[in-house]
Amino acid sequence: MITSKMPSLRIDQNDLKCKNGCDYFGNPQWQGYCSKCHREQMQRQRKAEKASSFTSTLPRSDQRKSERGLKLSSHASFSKFEEKRLRQSETLKKTNLLKFNVFKKNITDDHEISTERRQPEFKIPTAVFEGMKADFRVRFPSFPPQIDRDARGFVHTFILDVIKWAAIMNVDELSERVQKQYQRFMKHMETSQHYASVDSDARELLIDFVEKHAMTYLHELPSIVFSPSGTDDERQDRAMSERIQQLSWVGEKHLECKLDRNNAECRRLLYKAISELLGMDAARWSGAKLARVRRCARHVLRLAAPAPASADDLLPALILAVLKANPPRLISNINYVTRFCNAQRLMTGEGGYYFTNLCCAVSFIQNMTAESLSMDKKEFDCYMAMPASIGGSAWAAALSLCGATREAEEQSALAAKLLEQTKEIQREAENMANNAATFEEQIAKKVQDVLAKTPLEIKPRRELPRLRREGVGSAPPPTTEPGPARTSEPPALLNEPSVVIDETEKLNILGFEVVEERSPSKSPQLDRLSDLKQSSSTELLTPSPMVLTPFDCRSLDEVLTPDEFPDNIPGLSDVNYDIDLSDFSADTSLAEDPPAPDRRRTFDPFAPQTSKDSYKLLESFDEFSIVDNARESDPYEVVHRPDPFGSVLDNDEGRASILDDSGSPTAACLLPSPIQPQNSAKPT
């Protein structure tokens, strides 16, 4: 939203370069930034949106928002970055104002108001007030809506007033004006009867609330309150940053603070303090900046532990933290808080106290001499003449070590968490395996129960000549027979035919069956089929779920011609179709053969199944069938697996199906076949 407006504002910048001005090339996809800057920008935006659902429609001075985040990379890269940024800052400073004006003009164009005056055309984005509304509800849920409206109205006039006067007044006057605004709101709360029931603590919170929302917005505007035009804040920022680089050799002994670089806890605390200092620049209103400073100071105070820290310890340690952090835009930030923070807060309170200490630290750094470090003048000069990159490596190393340690800690914590999760998953998996095992047992038991009931009825009706010859009648009860060790259901069913068979003959028959499956020779099979067809035992089984699953096509192929296909037998014709495609791919293109509405070929699982069919299933049970069991959703799927009986079909049935493939219902049913489009696409 913000960035989409940017292109029109880019007046004289080289479009190819990253908008941030770093040496990389920008990309329109990344709003004109290089990938790195864009990522940073996006993160910043996301963070900002999270913090308060504000979005400013005014151009942010993205270039100036060179927040470095909390990452404490090596000192050298910091300074490089800083230098780069500062080099631009001068030119940016000039263009910022220009941009702001250009933007204002843009708005006039948008609204088709042709007027020279600025005030009426300037609009505060409604998002500001939306954010305020939401924030108000969270913070002051019990306050009457009148106060909410009041506060928003006040923020509105506040912002407009500041923007209006910023162009005319110098910073000190503007600062005074802002302070007057705070007082005005305070007075308003005292006099208005809406606030009669609001106690003084809540009033302070309210004025904080107003300050927060007004200043958060104003902070985003270039050169209004933060590094305002007409000040040399940015120049001072640069000077300060360079000075801190020069002083990178200053260590704990120069400042006489009780810090032990070799103590990990001490390093960690200093690292945290530095992180807070660096984070100050990202905070947008004084309250948030002060909170950062306060947290920083608390870490610093804990540095003196176990002895409780006093004011005498705070300042030197804070100076060291500032020196090691080299916070971005330090002077601008301090000036911003000093000028525009509600002065009452700055004068009193812990935040004010620590902020004052920070100011002292900064001014100490600015005025640091050999004397103030109680060292020899010559030595001091010598250090100062030294290139900045040489000094301070010990602390920089210690601190980057700290950063690395922290990262490592985070990583190990993450690893520990993952380990925990893995254990949990393992536990669950074991549970599941147990469940599966018990389930399997249950099913096996059920099946055996069924088997125990059925064989008596089956036996007399079996009229397999071959088996009868060998004395089927003397088969023992099947319950004791161990089935092939497969999954629960299919093996049990598979058992059934063999149950019928005499125990002594079983192995033979089973062996025969296996052979039969692997080599689809035709004649014995047909024989057996017709034999088995008469078996009523399989008929008994038809209602079992096993029968509902895809069947083996072979049985039907061998018995029926395509003309005789029963409509309710799924998948059968698919086999033929697959084979056809390889030969006549052009004929079966979708365009020529649109899918007929599938009215007849719905698969009815409860439709009567031919006994032969069912038996076939049992007979030819193999791992494919198991696969099919799993995909009950698509019974047609079965035909696409490699068909061991392809040759058979080719020989006798294949041709027949080709002939009627366009007219027969088979064609419609075949549509889900993934093979079809392939074949029609590339003629083989």
Next chain:
Amino acid sequence: MTSGPYNYSYIFKYIIIGDMGVGKSCLLHQFTDKKFMADCPHTIGVEFGTRIIEVAGQKIKLQIWDTAGQERFRAVTRSYYRGAAGALMVYDITRRSTYNHLSSWLTDTRNLTNPSTVIFLIGNKSDLDAQRDVTYEEAKQFADENGLMFVEASAKTGQNVEEAFLETAKKIYQSIQDGRLDLNAAESGVQHKPASPGRPLAAPPSSRDNCAC
């Protein structure tokens, strides 16, 4: 509604200044915690130098800013002064040098605070009368010449400590009543918190300084 310990109508900011080792931190500690810790440094963490007192039936929160005592920071600690309603200037009666430096401390204070700021001179370590280096009369004369209030006190025994802080508060409160002190000026170092007539609408804030982050 004003009975709670955290209810007060004013906040006064004090600064406490003087050479290193005169006992500033000890005085502060004695006043806020009524304790003397011989050689133990003093915390400025938690409730950081605050105590609520009562002057003329008004509850006043005193907020005392201790300053780093090292000589080297002398030049940069000026920002502490800004907006102080009261300044406690401390010297050590057993060390003349600390007394001699008073004029420079006074100059700083006068330059960096507003005219209404109350300056109170404390001659500390009165318990060490045997090692006295500065007589009471001499210091009293100095105070009178410069329009300062003055007591000799001991952070160790607690003698006169309370009085010093309270007298300062009284004087400040008087200036407010007289109208000499503009409550609206941020530099006054006084924050007025008008007592609320009705019951509070908002729950007391969990932390006074809640922020956006």
